Amino acid sequence: MTTPAPTWSFLGPGGTFCESALRQVAPRDVVLDPCQDVPTALDHVRDRSAVAAVVPIENSVEGGVNATLDNLVAGAPLVIAAEMAVPITFVLAGRRGTRLEDVRAISTHPHAWAQCRGWVHQHLPEAVYIEGTSTSAPARALAEADDAADAALDYQAVLCNPLAAEQYHLNIIAGGVADNPDAVTRFVKVCRPGRVGEPTGADKTTLLVQLPHNRAGALLDMLEQFSVRGVNLTRIESRPVGDSLGRYRFSIDVEGHIREERVQAAFIGLHRTCPFLRFLGSYPRLDSLPVVVPAGTSDKDFVVARSWVADVLDGRTL
Numbered sequence: 001m002t003t004p005a006p007t008w009s010f011l012g013p014g015g016t017f018c019e020s021a022l023r024q025v026a027p028r029d030v031v032l033d034p035c036q037d038v039p040t041a042l043d044h045v046r047d048r049s050a051v052a053a054v055v056p057i058e059n060s061v062e063g064g065v066n067a068t069l070d071n072l073v074a075g076a077p078l079v080i081a082a083e084m085a086v087p088i089t090f091v092l093a094g095r096r097g098t099r100l101e102d103v104r105a106i107s108t109h110p111h112a113w114a115q116c117r118g119w120v121h122q123h124l125p126e127a128v129y130i131e132g133t134s135t136s137a138p139a140r141a142l143a144e145a146d147d148a149a150d151a152a153l154d155y156q157a158v159l160c161n162p163l164a165a166e167q168y169h170l171n172i173i174a175g176g177v178a179d180n181p182d183a184v185t186r187f188v189k190v191c192r193p194g195r196v197g198e199p200t201g202a203d204k205t206t207l208l209v210q211l212p213h214n215r216a217g218a219l220l221d222m223l224e225q226f227s228v229r230g231v232n233l234t235r236i237e238s239r240p241v242g243d244s245l246g247r248y249r250f251s252i253d254v255e256g257h258i259r260e261e262r263v264q265a266a267f268i269g270l271h272r273t274c275p276f277l278r279f280l281g282s283y284p285r286l287d288s289l290p291v292v293v294p295a296g297t298s299d300k301d302f303v304v305a306r307s308w309v310a311d312v313l314d315g316r317t318l
């Protein structure tokens with residue numbers, strides 16, 4: 001009996017940067033499940049119609065992707081199983097015959113707009129922005145608009161992945177569009193939680209934590225849970241809890257794996273002292289750089305220290 005090909009959801013339609021990220025890690029026979037937004041892609045993993053979702057989480061220009069960070073707090077827990085980086089450059093594309101000077105409005109994903117604003121300001125200072133659900137959704141709509149419907153579309157060009165322009169047979173009006181040519185977006189593969197795998201020595205762990213309300217030093221106390229155990233943070237972002245002003249959760253990436261003692265000790269400390277804690281996965285970091293473990297915080301140091309305590313308890317040590 002052959003096992004059915006796995007279904008992976010992602011921010012669609014075809015031709016998004018999300019799809020480029022998915023292609024880096026998905027099996028060749030993957031069944032694609034393009035979704036209209038990030039919450040839907042994640043819900044398809046929760047309701048088991050997909051085994052994994054690939055969604056953007058962090059952008060080198062715009063920072064965290066709120067649609068992803070906020071969804072991972074709500075609903076049934078999911079965990080990150082892998083991270084991928086996609087270098088992002090855009091093309092300005094339109095229907096055949098559209099020239100730069102014809103463009104009065106441009107549609108794309110808000111993160112794409114944020115990365116091209118400067119270019120548009122310089123080359124099309126009068127052009128207005130129409131928000132799109134992804135970079136390829138407006139590209140597909142533009143391609144599908146027939147001449148009669150064309151008038152109904154309120155934009156003449158899109159900023160999209162060169163792959164989307166090709167897929168939807170759009171003409172490239174300008175290539176290599178980006179305010180920062182080195183911009184990179186980090187995408188993650190998200191799955192339902194299962195038994196946590198083994199560390200590779202070059203891992204990252206993502207978590208969400210909420211601080212005790214209205215307590216002086218609460219942020220410092222939370223950060224100390226990491227610093228005293230030699231756990232390095234690579235990202236920390238605050239997101240409003242939503243129920244009242246002034247309440248925040250922190251979305252954090254740290255170096256290391258939850259199977260490592262010093263990371264576990266930090267989690268135990270957070271669990272003891274914070275009202276909300278969610279583990280969002282330990283996974284190999286994309287640069288494969290081995291984590292530097294400060295002296296006194298290796299697994300061996302913890303084991304030796306624990307056996308010393310056991311000796312004390314048994315009366316073997318003075």
Ligand SMILES: O=C(O)C(=O)Cc1ccccc1
Nearest residue numbers: 016017018109111112134135
């Ligand atoms: O819309 C896309 O193509 C996405 O994958 C989301 C996105 C948009 C802009 C920059 C990076 C990712």
